[in-house]
Amino acid sequence: MDTRPSAPRRAPLPRLAVVGQGRLGGALTRALRDAGASVSGPHGRGFDGTGADVVLLCVPDEAIAAAAAAVAPGPLVGHCSGATTLEPLAPHEALSLHPLMTVPGPDAELRGAPCAIAGSTARARDLAGAIAATLGMDAFAVADDDRAAYHAAASVAANYLQAVEALAERLAASAGVPREALAPLARVALERWQADGPAALTGPVARGDAATVARQREAVAERLPAADLALFDALTAATERVAADRGAVLTGASA
Template sequence: MTIAVLGAGRLGSVLTRALRAAGYDVSGPLRREERIPDVDLAILCVPDAAIGDAAASARPHATRIAHVSGATGLDGVDLSIHPLQTFTGTEPPEVFHGIGAAIDGRTEADLALAERLATSLGMNAFRVDDAHRAGYHAAASFASNFVLAVLDAAEELANDVGVERAHLVPLVQRTVENWAASGAAPVLTGPIARGDARTLARQRAAVDEHAPHLNDLFDDLVNATRALASRTPATTAITTGGAESTVSEGNDV
């Protein structure tokens, strides 16, 4: 099967290398001004807003057209393959191995082609139809883009008190590992999980002092974390120095 990859951005670049490594005959990644060859499949690695125009340009040259958007439906294309991963564009072809891929197709043959391509790159394919694309992509944004916004806020506050990003990394990594193994509610720790209103108030005052532009984000995350805490396992009462206190099970921060 001959393939043309349209779009030389992060995903277009690494996808082209991976497809070649998997044995496909690939042209590209092609930039907007480059001629599109006649191929069996054109894969559009372009911004969502440009998919319609790119599909129209590719249609005379391709038997089938695919896009790699997570949020966009099948308007103008025959199939879609969205690698559920973040890319810099410099990764080796093996970056696709073991990741998820949301696929869809207009016909059973289109869907089968999407699954075959995803599998040949080492991805685990699952179907997400047009009606659920926006919700699926919102989940991906929470898992990646919004996480980076929260981590950037953490880094800003840490830097202000002389703590480097590297010192936060093990905490972030362990948190993700715990979530991957058990989900969020069972592994939640911290002042909200243990009902420590005094510490939470001190945190809020520190944010207001050092980074007041983060106040709204802090308040929203506190509310979301309180809702999560309501689903956590029961806490354990322990006695220390003759006084009983209640703490969440497990290590805390």
């Protein structure tokens, strides 16, 4: 006989409705349904919340206020925006649920993704956390005053990383090296950063090899436009700051 204690049973979610027929609306509806939640949708904009206890808006940021205004009083109303505060959802009791991931389509796997939550009341915040837990996401709270900084961090981590890799791709192409050859290097660097932060930094800046950095800069200046050289210079300066942090981390670790 198995005498191990069973995992605590989670209370079922209230009736949910999803508004927004784009990628996130489809993915969220499917994932909630697969998790056994009672969910309708995805509905089009203008849905009034009939039959739902919670309405989740998966619409563009500029459409949140109008979509919230269309919901009749009664249900809690939430949005799935990273940058937007809870203010456009007033006067509803409000929550937000932002999966910190790229959602390419309705079959996107949400389980395991980080998720920023917020609520205008303790009940709303707890409910946002319960929805995230049902979906298998790892929730963390972000206050309204921190939304812009949080979303900027996400943009740097995902979108700006693409700009950096595009610079690397252009330089590699000038030497006859395909983009695919850079991918394993970038992947390992990202994994090491995740594990170790600034201590993971390697390369000529981390070693203090100014001569190599100077030769690199000459190559960029010769082969790419001035805008790329400016980006290289800015990234070099930023990497020097990371290297200084790395030195502090390593010194602290050996103290």
